[in-house]
Amino acid sequence: MIFDVIRLHFQLLRKDLGFFVLMLAFPVIITAILGFSSGFEKQSVIRVALTDLDHTDYSRLIVDRFLQRKGIDVQVVKAEQARELVGGYRVEAAFIINEGFMDQVLEGDVDDSIVLLKNPGSLSHGIVGEMLASEVMRIYANTLAANQVEEMYQIFHWKTVDGDSLRETAWGYADSLWEPEPLVQLEYREHGKELVSRQEPPSFTLMISLGMLLLSLMLFIMFQCGWVLEEKSRGTWKRVLAAPGLLRSYTVGYMLYLFLLSGLQVVIYAVLAKQLFGVVIFATVAYFVVIAAYIFAVIGLGMLASTWFRTREQFQSGIPVIALLFAFLGGCFWSFSPSEMAEKISLFTPQGWALVAIKDLMLSGAVGHTLPVAVLILIGIASMVWSFIRLRQWV
Numbered sequence: 001m002i003f004d005v006i007r008l009h010f011q012l013l014r015k016d017l018g019f020f021v022l023m024l025a026f027p028v029i030i031t032a033i034l035g036f037s038s039g040f041e042k043q044s045v046i047r048v049a050l051t052d053l054d055h056t057d058y059s060r061l062i063v064d065r066f067l068q069r070k071g072i073d074v075q076v077v078k079a080e081q082a083r084e085l086v087g088g089y090r091v092e093a094a095f096i097i098n099e100g101f102m103d104q105v106l107e108g109d110v111d112d113s114i115v116l117l118k119n120p121g122s123l124s125h126g127i128v129g130e131m132l133a134s135e136v137m138r139i140y141a142n143t144l145a146a147n148q149v150e151e152m153y154q155i156f157h158w159k160t161v162d163g164d165s166l167r168e169t170a171w172g173y174a175d176s177l178w179e180p181e182p183l184v185q186l187e188y189r190e191h192g193k194e195l196v197s198r199q200e201p202p203s204f205t206l207m208i209s210l211g212m213l214l215l216s217l218m219l220f221i222m223f224q225c226g227w228v229l230e231e232k233s234r235g236t237w238k239r240v241l242a243a244p245g246l247l248r249s250y251t252v253g254y255m256l257y258l259f260l261l262s263g264l265q266v267v268i269y270a271v272l273a274k275q276l277f278g279v280v281i282f283a284t285v286a287y288f289v290v291i292a293a294y295i296f297a298v299i300g301l302g303m304l305a306s307t308w309f310r311t312r313e314q315f316q317s318g319i320p321v322i323a324l325l326f327a328f329l330g331g332c333f334w335s336f337s338p339s340e341m342a343e344k345i346s347l348f349t350p351q352g353w354a355l356v357a358i359k360d361l362m363l364s365g366a367v368g369h370t371l372p373v374a375v376l377i378l379i380g381i382a383s384m385v386w387s388f389i390r391l392r393q394w395v
Contacts, residue, residue: 006257045073046124049082049094056102058139063097065135072128086117093118093125095132105143110136138178145174210281210358211332213269214351217262218298218323224258225302226319228391229312237391247391255299255384262295286361293376294354300383301350307390331355350376 082094094117104113118125149170309315330351346352357372
């Protein structure tokens with residue numbers, strides 16, 4: 001009976017094939033736009049903008065040394081251009097050296113001497129900021145050393161040799177101590193065997209693409225769950241409940257049909273991503289396990305949601321709102337590293353738990369624990385049981 005139901009719905013799919021293609025095209029189109037605009041590959045350099053409003057020896061030294069840094073692509077521009085580059089997402093961040101920077105360093109106060117501008121999707125501004133801060137600290141430390149040398153010469157009435165500038169000599173000697181590396185450093189040592197390999201976070205484009213996939217799966221599954229209301233209007237549920245065991249076979253058959261159809265959508269999406277961009281999104285079977293648990297949970301939620309609407313039209317009007325709300329709260333549109341509060345809120349949605357497991361797989365090659373998959377399966381079971389209870393109350 002279950003297989004008969006599956007076969008029947010696949011035959012009926014021909015009438016609604018356009019909707020299936022549309023739901024499949026949704027994540028593929030978004031992926032294509034993001035892929036062609038920014039790419040899936042990890043960026044080899046970090047693009048930043050730098051503006052010098054001080055135009056002094058110290059600020060020019062900061063600019064020159066920053067340009068020599070490896071791993072970053074620095075554009076020296078005007079302040080207005082820097083803001084445009086950040087606003088247009090063409091650089092990760094912009095740094096503006098304020099007027100009076102050299103005076104602040106000489107006075108020993110470098111707070112608020114440099115302004116940071118970053119876009120909301122920036123993941124690397126902190127790293128670049130530390131690079132710039134190290135150069136500022138180097139100049140500040142050299143200046144402090146030169147001030148102390150001058151003070152000591154004045155206290156003991158020492159005379160300089162060969163008429164050299166005492167301050168320049170002291171400053172240059174202090175600066176030479178930074179090469180080839182600073183005198184004081186933090187040394188890290190690892191004890192014991194490393195359990196997992198460390199990898200860099202994936203690109204922002206890939207995470208958004210996966211978020212779009214999770215959203216499209218929820219939209220597709222929930223729209224398809226409108227058959228519950230359609231069968232109600234036809235009086236099918238009364239006839240189904242009249243036969244012992246038919247309700248279970250009928251609903252399980254349709255759920256398996258949705259599961260297979262959603263799985264087909266995921267496979268086609270993964271194949272297209274591989275063919276178009278050469279990106280292997282689901283590298284191991286573990287990814288498919290997580291997606292399968294997510295599909296199971298969404299099918300249960302879709303069944304449950306359909307029992308709380310009176311007509312199919314109301315259901316179809318409310319589903320986009322529900323799906324978009326879940327996707328937003330679940331982190332489908334967020335960066336790879338959301339805030340702690342946002343991460344807690346996301347755990348109230350199936351998308352949040354699915355993304356937790358996917359991020360574990362991307363960072364370490366294995367799910368950190370089985371809790372996300374277990375929670376998704378529990379959500380599906382609880383929702384299905386509740387939907388069965390609601391169906392019986394209808395009849």
